[in-house]
Every structure is written in structure tokens, then in C-alpha cells.
Amino acid sequence: MRRIILIITYLITGFLFSQPVMAERMVTDLSRHIIEITSEFSGTQLLIFGAIERDVLLDDGARGIVVEGMDYDVIVVVQSARHDMIVRRKEQVGPIWANRDSLTLKNVPGYYAVTSTRPLNQILGEQDLKRLEAGIENLTINFAKPVPQAEGKAYRDGFIRNMKAKDLYNQQEGTVSVLDDILFRAILEFPANMPVGEYKVDVHLIRNGELLLSEQSPLEVGKAGLERLIYNFAHIYPASYGIMAIVVALFAGWLGGFLSRKMSG
Amino acid sequence: MQTYLPIAEVSINIFLLLLMGGGVGFLSGMFGVGGGFLMTPILMFVGVPPAVSVATVANQITAASVSGALAHARRGGIDYKMGGVMIVGGLIGSFFGSMIFTILKSSGQVDLLISLAYVLFLGGIGGLMFVESVRSILRNRRGDKPKVGRRHRTWVDALPFKMKFKASKLYVSVLMPVSIGALVGVLTAVMGVGGGFIMVPAMIYLLNMPIKVVIGTSLFQITFVTASVTFLHSVNTQTVDVLLALILLIGAVIGAQLGAKVGLKLKGEQLRILLAILVLTVCSKMALDLVVTPDELYSVTPAGLIH
Numbered sequence: 001m002r003r004i005i006l007i008i009t010y011l012i013t014g015f016l017f018s019q020p021v022m023a024e025r026m027v028t029d030l031s032r033h034i035i036e037i038t039s040e041f042s043g044t045q046l047l048i049f050g051a052i053e054r055d056v057l058l059d060d061g062a063r064g065i066v067v068e069g070m071d072y073d074v075i076v077v078v079q080s081a082r083h084d085m086i087v088r089r090k091e092q093v094g095p096i097w098a099n100r101d102s103l104t105l106k107n108v109p110g111y112y113a114v115t116s117t118r119p120l121n122q123i124l125g126e127q128d129l130k131r132l133e134a135g136i137e138n139l140t141i142n143f144a145k146p147v148p149q150a151e152g153k154a155y156r157d158g159f160i161r162n163m164k165a166k167d168l169y170n171q172q173e174g175t176v177s178v179l180d181d182i183l184f185r186a187i188l189e190f191p192a193n194m195p196v197g198e199y200k201v202d203v204h205l206i207r208n209g210e211l212l213l214s215e216q217s218p219l220e221v222g223k224a225g226l227e228r229l230i231y232n233f234a235h236i237y238p239a240s241y242g243i244m245a246i247v248v249a250l251f252a253g254w255l256g257g258f259l260s261r262k263m264s265g
Numbered sequence: 266m267q268t269y270l271p272i273a274e275v276s277i278n279i280f281l282l283l284l285m286g287g288g289v290g291f292l293s294g295m296f297g298v299g300g301g302f303l304m305t306p307i308l309m310f311v312g313v314p315p316a317v318s319v320a321t322v323a324n325q326i327t328a329a330s331v332s333g334a335l336a337h338a339r340r341g342g343i344d345y346k347m348g349g350v351m352i353v354g355g356l357i358g359s360f361f362g363s364m365i366f367t368i369l370k371s372s373g374q375v376d377l378l379i380s381l382a383y384v385l386f387l388g389g390i391g392g393l394m395f396v397e398s399v400r401s402i403l404r405n406r407r408g409d410k411p412k413v414g415r416r417h418r419t420w421v422d423a424l425p426f427k428m429k430f431k432a433s434k435l436y437v438s439v440l441m442p443v444s445i446g447a448l449v450g451v452l453t454a455v456m457g458v459g460g461g462f463i464m465v466p467a468m469i470y471l472l473n474m475p476i477k478v479v480i481g482t483s484l485f486q487i488t489f490v491t492a493s494v495t496f497l498h499s500v501n502t503q504t505v506d507v508l509l510a511l512i513l514l515i516g517a518v519i520g521a522q523l524g525a526k527v528g529l530k531l532k533g534e535q536l537r538i539l540l541a542i543l544v545l546t547v548c549s550k551m552a553l554d555l556v557v558t559p560d561e562l563y564s565v566t567p568a569g570l571i572h
Contacts, residue, residue, distance in 0.1 A: 042267035042276040084568035088373045096555040099373045104568055158563025192269060192276035230271040234503050242499030245507050246492045249328035252511060256518035257332025
């Protein structure tokens, strides 16, 4: 009985607000949510995938999915937690090149990757890209103190060149594939020197230059096994670590000498 | 097989590291030197951060020198009193060296300090060694005998705070061994070298110590001073990579055995000329890197963190 009332209510409201709500749904996931840096770690790949579902009113009044004529674009942005970074510039001092001036960049990601279905500027307007920080050139970079514009740009470019050279910043436009306008997948590369910590993965769904949906998933990158043990030990108990390093060296040295004496008779 | 180094935070092929340890071990076995002055720059060339290279090599030298020191101890080749005095100097030196290192690291100048120290010391020592060995080869050709005689009194004898060193049969001021030890301590902290290349000539020419206790005593001092540097860098900058040190050590132990065998077949002067050329090559590579316009003028380091 209650069920019938519910259906009737639904129908009535359906008639009253006869404009159907045509909303996309998007489900995204990562091939894994934790990346562990172990002693064999030499960089890794992450698969980001998802499904787009569009809820529409069909001709016969039913609701369903239409896949034709919908050109979806997807932008995927992956970034690590943000920290301050110091950028130093070398200058010639006498005959040698030495670090002279430096600037501090506020809150920049240590890792940043963006990938998309098409070149970014064909997907969204400049303002939207800036707002989403989609694209390396659209990253908001602020300095700790006011800097003349030309100087700021030089430092910013130098910073980005450095990060790109270390494979920590990368941008691949046109590598996200969308299958039948329903399924999409993106593959991102992480280098061995990727920073540890909390990452976020943002997936933006766009159609005709209009941002429809954004989904965020967390990603955790941490050292594991022996690497984690050594790293944590060194940073949490530096004095004990130093003593351990000495003891290990003394023992290894003694053992090495002992073995080579045995072997040479 | 790539291996991720937990403190250096880079991934390097483990066989390359073993080969580097082996190669440097081979040369150090052949020439009878510690090899830190080669290992630190080579680590930097393959992408290990300079600060981590210095601190880790200091740790590795602790291991390399302890077996040598033990071998000399068995033969009675250590002047413990002299070694002790030099260790006191070394601990003071390593403390200040590590302090300078830490301050310059936070102001972004530590790489420059390391390079300059290398160019200065390797250039000087390599140049001297080269000239000296060319001279002695020429002398041998002419058939001259090096002059042997009573040593002359020098300014060293005029220094106060004299102390008796029985094993070395010396009565000298403690100021001299303390300052030699201190200089070596600073060099160990800043350059990641044992400092044998400074200490051994200083002990022979400045202190007039008998040759048979020079090497053992210097290894004895190096063991303690590199241990002190390992500790200080661990506490101040967290730059000691135990895993890297161990991998290098394994290669070095094997290499040193082979090197020592080859070294026995070469003449002293030939060895010294080869070593001088090696030292000068490393020195010019580092000097060149300082003066050549770099491809990238900008560099990035995380703020607040010391890495």
C-alpha cells in the first residue's frame, strides 16, 4: 500500500516538474590506492579509469542512456601534497658558477601530472583551466615575497624545467581514451623519485566546453618494507640511527677483513 | 636490477653500485689509499645528492678502515697514544666541519663547498705527487741516492705542550698531531674522505713518525673520525644511507683484494704517477663543472626539509 502511494507521489511530482533532470553520472577508480616504494621500486604506472553515464529522457518517455553525439572530454590531474620549495639561481662569481639568489615558492606540488582526451585549450576556456589548475602552465604559483613580473616568470620557468627534467611534472594531452563515450582510461607514469605522502587524483568531465562533473580520489604514496624502516629510523631517531650506522659499518668491515683473510689463506 | 636507496631517494642499478665499489676498492687496494676521494665524486656523477654522497662515503670508510686498522693492530703497527691525540683533534674538526656543512646546506651552498674543497685539495695533492714521483724517477735514472741523514730541528720542535710517544719514539708538542687530526676531521665532514692522503704525508714529514706505525695509526684515527662524522651527519642532516654504504662496501672488499695483488707487481714510482694522474683527472672534472656555463641555472630544493 505504502509502495503504491510512493509511486503515485513520484508520478505527480514528475508531472509537476516536467522538465527532466538530465544529469551525468561518473564513476571513477584507480588501479590501486596505495603505491608502496620498496627496494625494487624504479617508478610505476597508475591506471585511472571510469564510466560515464548519461541519464536522458527518451522519445517514448522512458529514461535511458544515449551514447550517440555526445563528445565527452576528460581531464585527469594527479598531484602530491603541497609544500614550499626553494628555487635557486646560479650566477657567475669570478670564474665559477655559484648559487646566488633564491626565491621561495609557496604551496607547490612535488609531483604534478595532467592528461586529457584532447589538447587542454580545445577542451576548456583559459579561465576554467586556471581555476581547475589543469595544465602545468595553469598551476597557481605564488612567491613568499613580492617579485617583479619578469623575475617571477624566469623563476617559475626554471622551476618547471627542473621538475619536468626530473619527471616530476608532466603533461600528456590526448592520451586519455574514451570508449563508446562510456568508458575512459588514463595511464600515468610515476618516477622513482616521486615524493611520498597523500596525493589527490581529480577527474573532470567536460562537454562542449562546459565542466559537468569533477570527482576526486585519494592516493597514498609511502615507503614500504626495508626502505620505510631505514627512512623512518633515520628521520625519527637520528642519533640512534647514526650509532646503528657505525655499528653496522664496524661489523661489516671486520667481517670483510675476516673473510678476505680466510680466502687468501 | 634497479635498487631504490631509502635516504638518497634515487633508484640506481645495484650492479653499477657494486662495480663502482669494486672499481674504487681495486684502485685503493692497488695504491694503498682509502678511496673516499674517488667514491664521493663518482656517487655525485651518478646522481646521488652531494650531501648524501659525502655522509654515506664517510660511513663506508669506517667499515673499510676498521679491517685495515685491525690488521695493523695485530702487527703492532699502531701508535695508540699518537692515534688518540689525533682522534681528539679529529673529533673537534669533524664537529666544526659538520656544523659548516649543515649551515651551508640550508643556504644552498654545500655543493659548491664540496666541489671547491675537492678541486683545491685534489689539485694540490695530485700536483705535488706528480712532481715528486717524476723527480724520483729521474733521480733513479741518474742513479742518485736520496739523502738520508739526521733530521733537522724545525719550527715543529719549538711548539709547547710536548708529550712522549713511545711507539713512535718521539717527544713532540701535542699541538701538531691535534691540528693535523682536526684538519682531517674537517675534510672528512666536508668531503667524505678518510683524509689519509693528508695525514700520511703530514705524519711522515711534519711529525717524523716511523713509517711502520704511520699507516696503522692513520687507519686507527680514520675509523674513529669517520664514525664521528657518520654520527654528526645522521643527527644534523639525515644524509647517511646505510643501504648504499653496505652495497659499496661489498664491492670495495672484493675489489681491494684484487687491487692489492696487482699493486704488488707495479713499481712505487709508477704507482704514484698513476695515482697522481687519477687524482688530477677527478680534480679537473670537478673544476670544469664549476666554470663551464651550466645547462640549467635554476635548481629546486624543498623548503624546510633537509634532503
